[in-house]
Amino acid sequence: MKRSWLIGGLVCLLSAGFLTLLLMYSLPLDFIERSPVQPFFFSHKQHAGANGIPCLYCHRYADKSSLAGIPALSDCRSCHLYISPESPRIKILHEHWNRQEPIAWIRVNSLPDHVYFPHMMHIRAGIDCSACHGDVATMERISRTVSLKMGWCLGCHRQHQASIDCWTCHI
Amino acid sequence: MKRRTFLQLGGITAASALLAGCQSKNEKLIPFLVPPDEGVTPGRANYYASTCGFCPAGCGILVRVSEGRAKKIEGNPEHPVNRGRLCAKGQAVLQELYHPDRVQQPLRRNGPRGSGEFLRISWGEGLKLLTTKLLELQRDQAGDSLAMLMPHMSGSLYALLTTFMSSFGSPHLICHELLSPDWLRQAGRESFGQPNLPFYDLAETHYLLSFGADFVENHLSPVQHGNSFGRMRQGRDTIRGHFTYIGGRMSLTGASADRWMPARPGSEGALALGMARLILDESRFNRAALATNGIRPQELLASLEAYHLPQVAELTGLTQESIAEVAREFAGTRPSLALAGETIAFQTNGQESVRAVHLLNLLTGSLNRPGGVYPAAAMTGPENSHAELMALVKRMRSGQVRLAMIKGDPCHTVPPASGFQQALDKVPFIVSFSTLFDDTALQADLILPDHAALESWGDVIPRAGSRHTLYGLMQPVVTPLHDTRQFGDVLLATAAELGGKVAAALPWKSSLEMLKATVSKRSGLGKGEDFEARWVELLRQGGHFDSNKALGKGYHWSPAATVPNPVQPKFAGDRQQFPLHLQVYASAAFHDGRGALLPWLQQLPDPMSTVVWGSWLEINPATAKGLGINHGDLVEVTSPQGKLRLLAVIYPGIRPDMVAIPLGQGHRAGGRYSTGRGVNPLALLALVEGSELQPAWNATMVRVNRISDKGELVTAGHPEGSYRSDLVGI
Numbered sequence: 001m002k003r004s005w006l007i008g009g010l011v012c013l014l015s016a017g018f019l020t021l022l023l024m025y026s027l028p029l030d031f032i033e034r035s036p037v038q039p040f041f042f043s044h045k046q047h048a049g050a051n052g053i054p055c056l057y058c059h060r061y062a063d064k065s066s067l068a069g070i071p072a073l074s075d076c077r078s079c080h081l082y083i084s085p086e087s088p089r090i091k092i093l094h095e096h097w098n099r100q101e102p103i104a105w106i107r108v109n110s111l112p113d114h115v116y117f118p119h120m121m122h123i124r125a126g127i128d129c130s131a132c133h134g135d136v137a138t139m140e141r142i143s144r145t146v147s148l149k150m151g152w153c154l155g156c157h158r159q160h161q162a163s164i165d166c167w168t169c170h171i
Numbered sequence: 172m173k174r175r176t177f178l179q180l181g182g183i184t185a186a187s188a189l190l191a192g193c194q195s196k197n198e199k200l201i202p203f204l205v206p207p208d209e210g211v212t213p214g215r216a217n218y219y220a221s222t223c224g225f226c227p228a229g230c231g232i233l234v235r236v237s238e239g240r241a242k243k244i245e246g247n248p249e250h251p252v253n254r255g256r257l258c259a260k261g262q263a264v265l266q267e268l269y270h271p272d273r274v275q276q277p278l279r280r281n282g283p284r285g286s287g288e289f290l291r292i293s294w295g296e297g298l299k300l301l302t303t304k305l306l307e308l309q310r311d312q313a314g315d316s317l318a319m320l321m322p323h324m325s326g327s328l329y330a331l332l333t334t335f336m337s338s339f340g341s342p343h344l345i346c347h348e349l350l351s352p353d354w355l356r357q358a359g360r361e362s363f364g365q366p367n368l369p370f371y372d373l374a375e376t377h378y379l380l381s382f383g384a385d386f387v388e389n390h391l392s393p394v395q396h397g398n399s400f401g402r403m404r405q406g407r408d409t410i411r412g413h414f415t416y417i418g419g420r421m422s423l424t425g426a427s428a429d430r431w432m433p434a435r436p437g438s439e440g441a442l443a444l445g446m447a448r449l450i451l452d453e454s455r456f457n458r459a460a461l462a463t464n465g466i467r468p469q470e471l472l473a474s475l476e477a478y479h480l481p482q483v484a485e486l487t488g489l490t491q492e493s494i495a496e497v498a499r500e501f502a503g504t505r506p507s508l509a510l511a512g513e514t515i516a517f518q519t520n521g522q523e524s525v526r527a528v529h530l531l532n533l534l535t536g537s538l539n540r541p542g543g544v545y546p547a548a549a550m551t552g553p554e555n556s557h558a559e560l561m562a563l564v565k566r567m568r569s570g571q572v573r574l575a576m577i578k579g580d581p582c583h584t585v586p587p588a589s590g591f592q593q594a595l596d597k598v599p600f601i602v603s604f605s606t607l608f609d610d611t612a613l614q615a616d617l618i619l620p621d622h623a624a625l626e627s628w629g630d631v632i633p634r635a636g637s638r639h640t641l642y643g644l645m646q647p648v649v650t651p652l653h654d655t656r657q658f659g660d661v662l663l664a665t666a667a668e669l670g671g672k673v674a675a676a677l678p679w680k681s682s683l684e685m686l687k688a689t690v691s692k693r694s695g696l697g698k699g700e701d702f703e704a705r706w707v708e709l710l711r712q713g714g715h716f717d718s719n720k721a722l723g724k725g726y727h728w729s730p731a732a733t734v735p736n737p738v739q740p741k742f743a744g745d746r747q748q749f750p751l752h753l754q755v756y757a758s759a760a761f762h763d764g765r766g767a768l769l770p771w772l773q774q775l776p777d778p779m780s781t782v783v784w785g786s787w788l789e790i791n792p793a794t795a796k797g798l799g800i801n802h803g804d805l806v807e808v809t810s811p812q813g814k815l816r817l818l819a820v821i822y823p824g825i826r827p828d829m830v831a832i833p834l835g836q837g838h839r840a841g842g843r844y845s846t847g848r849g850v851n852p853l854a855l856l857a858l859v860e861g862s863e864l865q866p867a868w869n870a871t872m873v874r875v876n877r878i879s880d881k882g883e884l885v886t887a888g889h890p891e892g893s894y895r896s897d898l899v900g901i
Contacts, residue, residue: 072202
């Protein structure tokens with residue numbers, strides 16, 4: 001009797017442990033990397049969603065350069081001198097400007113150095129920003145929605161019949 | 172430990188681990204405060220054409236500039252000198268710009284000389300100090316007690332300097348470099364009546380004979396030569412040019428040769444004349460060439476009586492057979508080309524040895540023909556700046572120089588035997604215009620830092636790299652990083668302050684304005700043509716490369732020229748006491764020492780010994796065995812002039828009666844990468860009695876003693892080296 005209890009308990013314990021491991025493996029628990037807390041609260045939902053500002057209005061180099069570009073602090077300020085300048089968060093923005101200290105954002109979507117990814121070619125090919133960046137207009141805080149692994153890149157390249165030669169990305 | 176403390180500590184550790192875990196390890200994205208100017212797109216590079224100012228070869232460069240920062244330098248494919256190639260030194264110029272030990276604002280000495288204690292001052296104060304000193308000289312009618320010591324200069328800056336000095340009333344403008352080819356200009360004047368530097372058509376030649384010219388590393392225009400040498404070897408379908416190297420030490424150039432003839436130092440001129448005599452004797456010379464140059468073969472043969480094969484073999488230490496074979500090959504292969512280099516020129520009989528090589532080229536008809544030698548287009552330059560420097564040293568020593576304005580680093584690159592360093596101490600006020608904090612800046616009373624090359628406007632006339640008139644432009648590719656000012660601008664501002672004759676002679680506001688004036692004169696602007704459009708176009712190209720105009724006049728043996736007569740060379744140091752010849756040579760990385768300040772060049776392994784970050788002595792295995800020296804041992808080298816300790820590299824590519832040390836290390840200053848690293852072999856060089864006015868820097872004898880095996884030789888390759896296999900026995 002006692003022995004069967006012991007065995008049953010052990011089996012339960014082991015399967016619980018196994019399930020936990022399985023869960024940890026399958027759940028997206030890398031949120032620190034995938035959706036880090038930014039040093040400054042900026043809502044894409046507000047700007048891109050509610051106000052409908054086009055992506056390229058702020059990320060202005062995306063169609064000309066390999067980098068999309070992050071708006072300069074003076075760009076934020078030039079609007080917010082007039083738009084809700086008294087809100088507590090915007091005051092923090094103006095303090096940054098007064099200290100002449102840019103906001104050090106934490107990178108969310110990043111590719112390794114051995115990958116050449118030109119934004120402009122994808123924009124010019126008519127790929128929507130959300131194809132890689134997800135529906136940013138609904139995000140309060142930016143999070144990565146795709147794996148950004150090579151297989152994922154290739155899937156899209158195959159679908160659009162873009163080149164899948166090694167040298168296309170690894171130059 | 173109490174239980175409570177333990178729990179507290181445990182809690183703190185766990186909390187900190189948790190907190191560290193919460194912090195994202197992702198990269199930071201730091202945006203601009205204010206978006207960059209129009210024309211700068213983050214992530215997209217701009218390329219600017221400019222000219223390399225590291226050495227006087229004047230190669231064209233393209234600088235990649237991203238987000239307003241210079242990132243990479245490569246050769247300009249459109250430039251006729253280097254055709255898109257660039258050497259390691261040119262690539263490393265980037266590090267001059269970003270060097271952490273740049274002089275970042277004007278400095279005034281605030282302690283004893285050489286102590287390195289300086290006070291930061293403003294440009295206003297700095298310029299005022301300089302002007303006050305200059306005004307004092309003018310007031311005392313002592314204009315000629317101003318001396319200006321510069322490195323090689325060309326183009327509008329040189330014009331600015333000469334105008335400044337002549338209007339100020341001082342004749343003491345000296346452009347001196349240790350490795351400058353003054354000897355070639357002087358020899359050219361004596362043999363051909365024109366002081367042009369030669370342009371060697373290496374690419375088209377079939378037989379190349381180098382008398383100690385290390386043309387791949389440093390000689391005249393190394394990138395141009397390297398490229399042409401490649402084409403000579405592999406660029407033609409039917410022929411691979413043959414190359415014989417003559418010189419006691421096998422340099423990188425020597426290692427590229429088919430045959431190496433290690434002639435005794437100082438005997439190379441006799442070897443050239445021995446070959447000339449054999450060619451004349453066996454009637455293998457080019458009759459037409461001799462006739463056009465007005466030389467009678469019989470007379471010439473008679474005057475070369477002293478250079479019979481057995482005597483020459485005796486003098487050079489080579490076999491009669493090998494000399495005769497090379498002479499016959501040289502005369503029998505057309506076109507053939509002989510070059511003379513620094514190794515033979517820096518002997519007491521160097522001048523005549525170089526002219527003996529000229530004679531060889533004349534005999535085989537290699538003057539002014541494809542695959543031979545032409546006069547190069549650019550001809551400005553001193554013909555014996557060493558003698559000028561020695562005269563200046565004399566003046567400085569007797570207190571006749573009250574103000575010295577110095578650019579470059581003569582404190583490091585002038586051999587102390589000349590007395591320059593001590594004489595400089597006697598000058599009451601020294602102004603340095605150094606960009607990096609070099610040995611000369613350390614001695615200065617006032618430092619007015621120049622822009623780095625990548626921040627400057629300028630123009631460069633390339634040295635010897637082409638038959639055509641070339642005019643390279645330098646443009647700033649980044650905004651200046653520090654509070655520095657361009658040397659030309661400082662001079663112009665000083666001239667304006669001085670007023671009177673000097674200001675009248677130099678009416679320009681800035682060196683850019685002066686440069687534009689020079690360019691509009693040079694580029695031959697057509698009527699009604701817009702200068703600004705032309706200027707932008709020239710900047711885009713990197714200069715004005717005219718391939719039709721103004722070729723140098725052809726070489727013609729001067730009627731006044733004598734038959735070269737390289738007498739027995741003289742050496743400093745008694746043979747009993749100092750049995751070994753010392754050769755100091757310019758390494759592939761440091762040129763005359765200016766490269767040692769840049770870390771990329773420090774960690775560039777020497778192509779022959781693979782040593783990095785240090786100085787070494789090359790010594791033949793047989794000699795080393797006799798002295799009990801092993802690879803990497805600490806040895807002491809003693810010459811009549813001084814003593815140095817450095818590490819031994821056993822090198823079979825050197826004559827047993829010779830040792831060699833590369834130039835460039837042993838800086839007293841120059842920033843964190845060069846200060847106190849290695850030794851400066853110039854400290855060993857002695858002046859040869861009776862030849863003090865000649866730069867005979869390869870004529871010093873030394874002895875070598877083993878000190879210990881405690882050396883720390885750092886090599887990138889195998890310590891034994893791959894060259895040890897089955898190399899030539901000497």
